[in-house]
Amino acid sequence: MVKWLGVAGLMFSTLTASPLVLSDPVRINGGEFEPPVLLDKERLSIEINSFMLDATPVTNQLFLDFVKSHPKWQRDNIAALFHDGNYLKHWPQNNAYPDGQADHPVTYVSWFAAREYCAAKGGRLPSLNEWEYASVQYRQQQNISDDDYARNLFAWYSQPKSDEQRVNVNATELSHMYDRVNEWVEDYQLLLTNGDDVDLLSGSCGDGARFLSSFTKANYATFFRYQSRSDYAPQSSTSTMGFRCAYDISSDTIASNGDQL
Amino acid sequence: MNNLLKPAAYVALVLSSALLVLAPTLAQDHSQHKSGHENHANHKNHTSMDAAKISHSSSVYQVDAHWITHKGEHMTLADLQGQPVIVSMIYGSCTTACPVLVNDAKRLYSSLSDEAKKQVKLVMVSFDNSRDTPKALADYVKQYNLNSDSWVFLHGEDQDIRTLATVLGVRYRKRPDGDFDHSNLITVLDKNGVIEHRVEGLGQPMDKAAKVVDTLIQQ
Amino acid sequence: MKSLSLSVISASILAAAASVSAPIAFADTELKHDSEYVIDGKVYGLPEAKVYREDYSGPAVVGDYLTQVPNLAKLDYEGNKTHNVRMDVFSQKVEVAPGVSYSAWTFGGSVPGPVLHVREGDRVIFKMKNRSDEEVTITKPVKNGSPFLQQVQANTYQNNQPVVNPMPHSMDFHSGTVAAEDKWRTISPGETIEFEWIANYAGTYMYHCGTSSVLMHTAMGQYGAVVVSPKDGYPTDADKEYVLVQSEHYLEEVGDGEFIYNHDAALNRQPSHVTFNGHVGALSDSPLRADEGDRVRLHVLNAGPSGTSSFHVIGAIFDRVWYEGDPRNEWYGMQTVLLGASNSATIDFIVPEEGIYKLVDHEFADAELGAAGALIAGPRKDK
Structure with a gap:
């Protein structure tokens, strides 16, 4: 389950000491999912199809490989429509990330850029429900209690910078869902509705309880993630927003997923 | 992976009209993408052509997606360059908000100057990739008697619909029953595809938007 | 005025x-x-x-x-x-x-x-x-x-x-x-x-x-x-005028003097600190100043986010209180003003003697968590 960068990739990745090994996306087995945040008045159980999800957020190295092969998405070339002026702001050059940060999640990427990267890999951004469904599985795998999840999530938001930003590029299971970056999802712009109308309060005045399937700490934390990310502009390129890609499962998925280089 | 299969036809289409511009890009792509599913990358790269054509970096026409009209014609948004455009997003099986939204666009159109009426395009983009086929959109046009050259209804791929909606500031969500929750928005684009004016909500006054379009026509 | x-x-x-x-x-x-x-x-x-x-x-x-x-x-x-x-x-x-x-x-x-x-x-x-x-x-x-x-x-x-x-x-x-x-x-x-x-x-x-x-x-x-x-001022003329903002903080230590927000405590209304002007020592390290006989005016805002304030000055009686600071909402002779989250009051009191006047949230659980300060009054000056 390991794939190697092509020759071109090796040439690009001169900053890394050894050939860069990238782990494959992990399979998220589908099933019933009851979203913790109610976007409709009725409580719904959703059927999630199986899909693949990157084990870790996309790294600087991977994103560099992408912009090298997609010049339109280089910092010097990106259209104003697709970013807020801070796109890849932390990179010292158009085609170089900061020294020693090959394995850090790429940040200062707009939602548009994240989607374009995933499309180039043969994937897409996960949907909000897919991401949260995977998040529940992750909590089970990692044995994270609901209380710890909520506590850590609010702690991360109140102080997102940690000294350790590297991700394990060899991860074989879901990693770093909460402790590195806030992640873009395809339908991140929340639309809270009330029948035909957009909800009048939209949960923006502390009225979160109306939108939770049950008022638990974990659900409240998840709602906070939904809501605060929903307030970003799709052009927003910030120091804490990153992403990972999802891939539909088809017969040849694993063999062909995204090896572009 | 449905969306990945689509571009091949389109690349062929573009090639026929812009072979000289596109060819170097494609050649370059092949040097970098060695196997597998690289074909989807090509549809991204046809935009290096569009990017040169689109003078405004913040133009909505930077969205390089490929759409099919209710008449079955293929197009990109960049094809709309040259005149002001009134754009909105709807879906055909919507019986509540969307007819009002289309009617709002109609009201805006009817309050325009004669000169503006001749030039302006009204572009209605469907949220509903699966049900709003070009044929279904043609039926819609017929049903609502919008069969003039000014009106264009567009069918697109889910990813591209999401991109355009996001660029315009339209929020939407597909409900499990197949219908859509969406914000109601009419946007006026200038001749270059840059957002000039937005009317949020249903049944809004259209005087200001009409004035904006009339002014754009004279520019 | x-x-x-x-x-x-x-x-x-x-x-x-x-x-x-x-x-x-x-x-x-x-x-x-x-x-x-x-x-x-x-x-x-x-x-x-x-x-x-x-x-x-x-x-x-x-x-x-x-x-x-x-x-x-x-x-x-x-x-x-x-x-x-x-x-x-x-x-x-x-x-x-x-x-x-x-x-x-x-x-x-x-x-x-x-x-x-x-x-x-x-x-x-x-x-x-x-x-x-x-x-x-x-x-x-x-x-x-x-x-x-x-x-x-x-x-x-x-x-x-x-x-x-x-x-x-x-x-x-x-x-x-x-x-x-x-x-x-x-x-x-x-x-x-x-x-x-x-x-x-x-x-x-x-x-x-x-x-x-x-x-x-x-x-x-x-x-x-x-x-x-107010466009026509308040009915009295203050010698000193200050602003005081009370609020709760919900913090927990995550190591070595580093604190972060504790959402659980915030939901449960269990503040780690309650302050005047954002620091437990804000009004004791730098107390408010006035002189004996002064009419002191305080604009007191309880920012919450969730608690109330029973604002009191030890040793003084509020001569006038304009609830929310609107001169039409006038009260007299109050010992304590109760402020819900985002309520305010503009308060006048006469400094009776030279000395130290403690400002407290008379909900003493809040005072113990930091909602206390001082006004130091110097000797009476000739008017």
């Missing part, structure tokens, strides 16, 4: 004196935008907010009438005025108790944010850039900054240091009467919002971030006070 009758006389004298030059418009209902209209002398129908991106790295707080708590800028103009106010939103490490610092979300870099002082009927053109994804330093001298910045530099009691923590934010002025979904809308990091409001009502008002979760955003430090002085 003297007593009520005097102020009417003085206003007419001033008006007479000024009739040769510009007329003094105490109830300036001058309209600026086509959309505006007047009901009972108050202006409504302000234009839509603008949201845009600007290249700005200048002073984070701009405007002559913005101060650091407990100070209140003097209104050195007659009649009404249009204020151009900038208060950027960004993150800042602040200390709320000795050895207890956290990465706060702030307006202007302090908790609470700057005090804005205007007069009833004034127009405020407000601008705010979301600079939460950049380091903003407020402790170094800058040109064209507001008095607030100079005062923070002179008394950096929160030890303010820049930190980066990008978040969407918004500004909700309780002193404004507008469509909230327009003016109080949320902006992303890097965006600037600009809107106008008219100080239609006199009083002391809270401002805060209204972005979800409001509980978290306010508990993280995003609040402050606007003092709208």
